[in-house]
Amino acid sequence: MFRHLAILLLLANVAFIETSKIQNVLKHLGKRYMPVHQIKPRDDLKPSYFEKYFTDSGAYRALTEEQVLEEKNHTAYEIVSLFVMAASANNTGYETAVTRLEQRMEADFVAEICGDSKQMNYYQYWKYLTHNAALYIPGAEFKENYAILKTDRFELKFSFNIYRRDTMGVDSRLEFDITMKTTHRNGNVFGLYRIVQGGDCPDIGKVSHSNRDSFDLIIDDVAGINGHNRTKKFLDLFTPQPWQLEHYHPNDLPATWLYKFDLKETKTFVCQEDVTDMVEYTISQFASWYFHFGTMWHPDAKMDLKEAFQLQVTQFQEDNIVARTTMKLQMGVTPDAPVRDWNFKFQAKNKGGENWVIDRVEVLCNPEVKYKQESLSAIRDIVARKFVDYVEEQNVTQWYSTVDFVKEFSQNGEVEYDYCDGGTITKTSGFQRFFAFIKPEFSAQLQLFTHDMGQAHSTRFTKYWIDKEIEPTEKAPDTHDFHFKTMSTAATENPEFEYEHEWTVNFKWDQMDQFYHIDKLTMGCEKEYKDGEATAANYMIFNFGG
Known part of the structure; x- marks a missing residue:
C-alpha cells in the first residue's frame, strides 16, 4: 500500500519538589494546583518598598532579612508563573512570559536539560523553550509547595514542578531547580543564572518512567x-x-x-x-x-x-x-x-x-543547531565531494563525464544548466529532457569533447580546485553562488593542451525541504594552457582507480 513512498524518496527523494515545609516566612499560595489563568500579574506582587532598591545594590544590602525573604518569595512566584504560562504556546500570556524569561536570563546563563551532558547557553535554551512549547496543549498546572533554599541575600535557589499534556495525549512532569543572582538589571533584583531541568523528559534526553x-x-x-x-x-x-x-x-x-x-x-x-x-x-x-x-x-x-x-x-x-x-x-x-x-x-x-x-x-x-547557517557551509562541501566522487568513479576512457551528481540536490528533478562551447550557450530547465535530446542512451550525462592535434577526443578531468571562502553574513541568504574549477585534457596518450573551466553552482533555499537546492549549474568557457603552463598550487589531483 505504501510502496510508492519509496518512489517519493527516490524522486524527491524534552527532585527537589518533595519538600512540603517551607520556611516560616513563606505562605501557601492558594489551591493545591493553580491553573495558568489564575496567576497574578507581576505588578501586583511588588513589595511596597520595591522601587527604592531595584536599581540600587547599596539600598538592597540595607534591607532586613524578612524583607529579603519577601522579595525572594515574590521573585520565585513570578518565575514559576512565567514558566507555567510558557509551558504551551497556546497559553494565555505565552508571548509575554517568554519575553520576560528571556529578559531575566544573564549573559552567562546555562541550562542542563534531562541529564544531557551538554549545557545550553542563553540563546539555545530560549530556542528550546519556544519550540518545545509548540508540542503541548494549554492548561499547565504547578504545585503550590515550591521550595526555596536557604542562601545568602545575593542568591536565590528554588524548585518547582509543572504538569502538562502533549499533543499526543501523554501527561508529563517537568522538574525545575532554579538559581538566580542579584543583578539589579531590567528593573529586577535577581537574574536567571542557572536552570537544571528534569522530570519525565519525553522530548529530550533520557525518558523517565517514574510516577507513571x-x-x-x-x-x-x-x-x-x-x-x-x-x-x-x-x-x-x-x-x-x-x-x-x-x-x-x-x-x-x-x-x-x-x-x-x-x-x-x-x-x-x-x-x-x-x-x-x-x-x-x-x-x-x-x-x-x-x-x-x-x-x-x-x-x-x-x-x-x-x-x-x-x-x-x-x-x-x-x-x-x-x-x-x-x-x-x-x-x-x-x-x-x-x-x-x-x-x-x-x-x-x-x-x-x-x-x-x-x-x-x-x-x-x-x-x-543554527540550521540554515550551518546548512549553507555544509552543502558546499557536500556538493564538492559528490562531484569529485562521481568523476573519480568514471573510467577515464569513456566518451563522457557525468554530471549526474546534481540530481540528489535538485528540486522536482529539474536544474537549469548553462554550458559555454565556442561562445555558444546551451540552456535547459530539465536535465532528463536535455540530455535525452542530445544522446538518448546517455540520458543523464554531459557530453564533452576536446580537440587535440586537430581531432576531437573525449574529455579527461585531471585536477580540481574548490573555493572554500564563504563571506560571513549575519543571516544565511536565500540564494548563494558556489565556485569550483576543473582542469582537463583530451583523453589521449600525450595531450598537447590543458583546459581550465570554472563551474558555478547556484543554490536556492527551500523552506519546506529545509535545504539548499541546486537551482542552476554553469560551466564556463575553457582557458587553454600549453606545456604545463597551468601550475596552480591549490589544485587537487583526481584519484582514478585508487
Whole structure:
C-alpha cells in the first residue's frame, strides 16, 4: 500500500519538589494546583518598598532579612508563573512570559536539560523553550509547595514542578531547580543564572518512567513487549540493523518506518528554526524533507548503529504507542563535525492484530543547531565531494563525464544548466529532457569533447580546485553562488593542451525541504594552457582507480 513512498524518496527523494515545609516566612499560595489563568500579574506582587532598591545594590544590602525573604518569595512566584504560562504556546500570556524569561536570563546563563551532558547557553535554551512549547496543549498546572533554599541575600535557589499534556495525549512532569543572582538589571533584583531541568523528559534526553501508571508492560523501554512479535518488529523499524537499511536513502538513515504511514490519516510536523509553531507537512512533503535531511546528515562512522539510532517509549497501551526515536548525526563531510541529537516523536495506533500504523510524527528542533547557517557551509562541501566522487568513479576512457551528481540536490528533478562551447550557450530547465535530446542512451550525462592535434577526443578531468571562502553574513541568504574549477585534457596518450573551466553552482533555499537546492549549474568557457603552463598550487589531483 505504501510502496510508492519509496518512489517519493527516490524522486524527491524534552527532585527537589518533595519538600512540603517551607520556611516560616513563606505562605501557601492558594489551591493545591493553580491553573495558568489564575496567576497574578507581576505588578501586583511588588513589595511596597520595591522601587527604592531595584536599581540600587547599596539600598538592597540595607534591607532586613524578612524583607529579603519577601522579595525572594515574590521573585520565585513570578518565575514559576512565567514558566507555567510558557509551558504551551497556546497559553494565555505565552508571548509575554517568554519575553520576560528571556529578559531575566544573564549573559552567562546555562541550562542542563534531562541529564544531557551538554549545557545550553542563553540563546539555545530560549530556542528550546519556544519550540518545545509548540508540542503541548494549554492548561499547565504547578504545585503550590515550591521550595526555596536557604542562601545568602545575593542568591536565590528554588524548585518547582509543572504538569502538562502533549499533543499526543501523554501527561508529563517537568522538574525545575532554579538559581538566580542579584543583578539589579531590567528593573529586577535577581537574574536567571542557572536552570537544571528534569522530570519525565519525553522530548529530550533520557525518558523517565517514574510516577507513571501506564508502563507496567515496559521494562528497559521495549524489552517488556518481546512477547508481542509484530509490535516488536514495528518498533525495530526505527533502530534497524545495517542489513535492514534501504540504501537508496542518502547516508542510510532508517526509512522503512515511512511505510507505516496512512496516506489519509497520518499527520506529519517538522520544527523550523524561525517558526514557533510546528509546521504541518503533507506525506509527500515529509518524504521530500526526510530525503534531503538525509543528504545533509549521517551517523558518525565511528559510532555503532545501536548508539546512533535509539528508541525510547513514553506510553505503551494495547491500542496506542507514543515513543521518541533519537538519531545521533553529523552534518556534512567533515569527519570531526559535532554529533547532534535529532528527536522524532511518533504516535502509532493498533488497527487490529498488532497492525501498527503511524498516526502522528513530530520532528523536533535541536537548539544547538543554527540550521540554515550551518546548512549553507555544509552543502558546499557536500556538493564538492559528490562531484569529485562521481568523476573519480568514471573510467577515464569513456566518451563522457557525468554530471549526474546534481540530481540528489535538485528540486522536482529539474536544474537549469548553462554550458559555454565556442561562445555558444546551451540552456535547459530539465536535465532528463536535455540530455535525452542530445544522446538518448546517455540520458543523464554531459557530453564533452576536446580537440587535440586537430581531432576531437573525449574529455579527461585531471585536477580540481574548490573555493572554500564563504563571506560571513549575519543571516544565511536565500540564494548563494558556489565556485569550483576543473582542469582537463583530451583523453589521449600525450595531450598537447590543458583546459581550465570554472563551474558555478547556484543554490536556492527551500523552506519546506529545509535545504539548499541546486537551482542552476554553469560551466564556463575553457582557458587553454600549453606545456604545463597551468601550475596552480591549490589544485587537487583526481584519484582514478585508487
